[in-house]
Amino acid sequence: MKMSKKIAIAALLLTVLAGTMDQMEETEVKTAAVNPTDARPMAVPVILPPA
Amino acid sequence: MNIGSVIKYYRTENNMTQLQLADGICSISHLSKIESNSYVPHESTIEALLSKLGVQWHKEEERHKRLERQLGEFIDSSLHYDMENMRKLYDQLESENDAIQTTDLVNQYELYKFRYYIYEIDQPQAERQKNRLEQLIGSFSAPEKWLYQLFLSAYYSMLNKNEKSLGCLELLDQGIQSIPQKFEGEYYYQKARLMIALDRLEVSAYYAELAAQFYQLHHNYIRLMHAQLLLAINYTRRNLHVQASGLYEVLKRNACLTGQTELFHQTSYNHIELLKETGEYEKAYDLLRDLKESLPVDSYFYLAVLLSEVEAAIESGIDATRLIAEIRAFLQEKPDEQVEIYCNYFEKRNFSQPDLLSYCEQIMFPFFRKNGYIKESKKIAAELVTYYQQQKEWEKANFYRSYYNRNGGNLL
Numbered sequence: 001m002k003m004s005k006k007i008a009i010a011a012l013l014l015t016v017l018a019g020t021m022d023q024m025e026e027t028e029v030k031t032a033a034v035n036p037t038d039a040r041p042m043a044v045p046v047i048l049p050p051a
Numbered sequence: 052m053n054i055g056s057v058i059k060y061y062r063t064e065n066n067m068t069q070l071q072l073a074d075g076i077c078s079i080s081h082l083s084k085i086e087s088n089s090y091v092p093h094e095s096t097i098e099a100l101l102s103k104l105g106v107q108w109h110k111e112e113e114r115h116k117r118l119e120r121q122l123g124e125f126i127d128s129s130l131h132y133d134m135e136n137m138r139k140l141y142d143q144l145e146s147e148n149d150a151i152q153t154t155d156l157v158n159q160y161e162l163y164k165f166r167y168y169i170y171e172i173d174q175p176q177a178e179r180q181k182n183r184l185e186q187l188i189g190s191f192s193a194p195e196k197w198l199y200q201l202f203l204s205a206y207y208s209m210l211n212k213n214e215k216s217l218g219c220l221e222l223l224d225q226g227i228q229s230i231p232q233k234f235e236g237e238y239y240y241q242k243a244r245l246m247i248a249l250d251r252l253e254v255s256a257y258y259a260e261l262a263a264q265f266y267q268l269h270h271n272y273i274r275l276m277h278a279q280l281l282l283a284i285n286y287t288r289r290n291l292h293v294q295a296s297g298l299y300e301v302l303k304r305n306a307c308l309t310g311q312t313e314l315f316h317q318t319s320y321n322h323i324e325l326l327k328e329t330g331e332y333e334k335a336y337d338l339l340r341d342l343k344e345s346l347p348v349d350s351y352f353y354l355a356v357l358l359s360e361v362e363a364a365i366e367s368g369i370d371a372t373r374l375i376a377e378i379r380a381f382l383q384e385k386p387d388e389q390v391e392i393y394c395n396y397f398e399k400r401n402f403s404q405p406d407l408l409s410y411c412e413q414i415m416f417p418f419f420r421k422n423g424y425i426k427e428s429k430k431i432a433a434e435l436v437t438y439y440q441q442q443k444e445w446e447k448a449n450f451y452r453s454y455y456n457r458n459g460g461n462l463l
Contacts, residue, residue: 044362045355045393046426047320048244048284049277050132050170051205 052115054097055088056153061104062086064149076100115154118147122156122163129166130233132273141167158187158195162202169205177206194231197223201234204241213248213423220245236265236274243281250425251459256285273311276302280318287325288426295325316345316352323359327366336363354381354390361397371401392418408438420454429455436462 062072073082076099077092084090085100092100101108121140128137144151144160151160161184168177184199191199200219207216220242223230230238239262246255259281266275279302286295299322306315319342326335339360346353357378364371378394392415399407411431419428432451439448455462 044324044359045351045389046248046284047317047352047355048247049280049314049317050172051208051241051244 052112052154053088054091055086057106057111058082058097058100058104059086060149060153061101061106065104067104072100072103076103114147114150115156118144118151118154118156122151122160125167126159126163129163129170130237130274131271132170132277134170137167137170158191161187162195162198165199165206166202169202169209172209174210177209181206197231198234201238201241204245208241208245208248211248211423213245213425216241216245217249233269236262236269236271236278239265240274240278240281243278247281247285248423248425249459250288250429252285252289256282256289259285272305273309273314276305276309276311276314280314280321283318284321284324287321287328290328292325292329296322299325312345316342320352320356320359323363327359327363332363332366336360336367336369339363349385351387354378354387357381358390358393358397361394361401365397365401371397375401388418389422389424408434411435425458429458429460433460433462 058072062069069079069082069086073079076082077085077096081090081092081096082100085092085096097108121144125137125140125144128134128140141164151157161180165177165180165184168180181203188196188199200223204216204219204223207213207219220238223238239258243255243258243262246252246258259278262278263275263282266272266278279298283295283298283302286292286298299318302318303315303322306312306318319338323335323338323342326332326338339356343353343356343360346356357374361371361374361378363369364374375394375398378390382391382394395410396407396415399410412435416428416431416435418424419431432455435451436448436455439445439451452462
């Protein structure tokens with residue numbers, strides 16, 4: 001195989017790989033963003049019944 | 052009843068030396084052994100000693116019976132959270148403290164005094180009593196040792212030292228088969244309460260259900276309401292809003308009917324938390340204003356209500372400046388780091404300052420983590436995970452994510 005062809009295949013593989021990684025990162029961000037604990041940014045002090 | 056202790060008690064009451072009392076009856080070393088209960092003397096020696104002290108034995112026996120009955124009532128009131136009766140009996144028993152010290156009731160009495168101070172949230176007295184019990188621990192029976200651990204767990208819980216409290220309960224777990232039957236409910240309740248403080252909601256619900264069943268079976272209605280309040284808070288945090296709302300309604304009605312004013316206020320406060328979770332901030336704001344009117348202004352509860360009111364005001368678009376100023380005025384008189392942190396937070400949120408997140412990370416997260424406020428520190432950690440993931444700062448995001456998950460979370 002010619003060297004230029006090998007370089008072209010390697011470049012293509014790199015592009016695909018980088019795209020997949022970006023997608024993975026995005027998925028991770030989305031998962032954390034919908035976490036129910038974020039419904040209220042900060043709770044007020046807790047008042048429990050007597051110990 | 053320890054005859055030796057009774058003799059010693061009356062000898063000191065009469066300002067007599069051992070030499071004076073023993074004179075003509077027995078030797079000093081003999082009397083010394085009698086007083087330390089390490090020797091049972093002959094009946095005639097007892098009679099001679101008591102008559103020299105002017106003590107009538109049958110009256111001593113009657114007093115012992117009465118003290119035993121009063122202590123039994125004190126214990127019963129403690130189990131049923133009958134605070135009014137407990138206060139009355141505490142005063143009566145305390146006036147005869149010296150006499151109790153001469154009897155075999157002393158360990159039980161000292162243990163339940165510890166329990167009483169914890170209920171009253173009297174930190175200095177509870178601490179003194181803990182030290183006293185540590186001196187007595189060598190003479191505790193197996194059930195008394197068990198009880199001491201249970202009360203110690205409640206003591207640390209009162210001080211918000213949740214890890215220590217958990218340590219005490221874990222020691223009890225090892226002897227779970229030997230729970231004194233009437234304390235089964237208390238054990239489940241303490242566990243449920245602690246687990247909710249540690250934000251372990253599923254475990255907490257399990258124990259709160261057990262506690263509620265036990266209290267119901269034994270007609271222990273006030274403690275039942277306490278267990279139900281734990282359940283309602285639990286349902287709120289787990290987004291089981293319908294169940295939580297139903298339970299809050301029942302609790303408010305029953306607390307009112309049974310005259311449990313403090314419990315009624317605690318229930319209202321937590322019910323308002325549910326309203327906030329469902330986005331009903333304006334209703335929450337109105338109810339908080341009413342609740343505030345019923346509380347003593349110098350209490351921590353009052354401050355918590357004020358903070359909650361600030362949050363409700365901000366979320367409903369109402370100006371919270373006056374409320375924040377009110378909290379600041381309190382803090383000047385009585386500094387409280389936790390309240391100040393909350394206040395700063397809401398102030399920053401109110402004015403949309405850009406440094407809010409850095410305040411959360413630099414000040415709030417370390418404070419909550421250090422002081423064992425698991426729910427609060429987890430909430431901030433979750434926020435920081437989201438932020439650092441967006442910034443693609445993976446190391447920091449991982450740090451907060453692992454903190455969250457280590458504390459019973461499940462953040463991806």
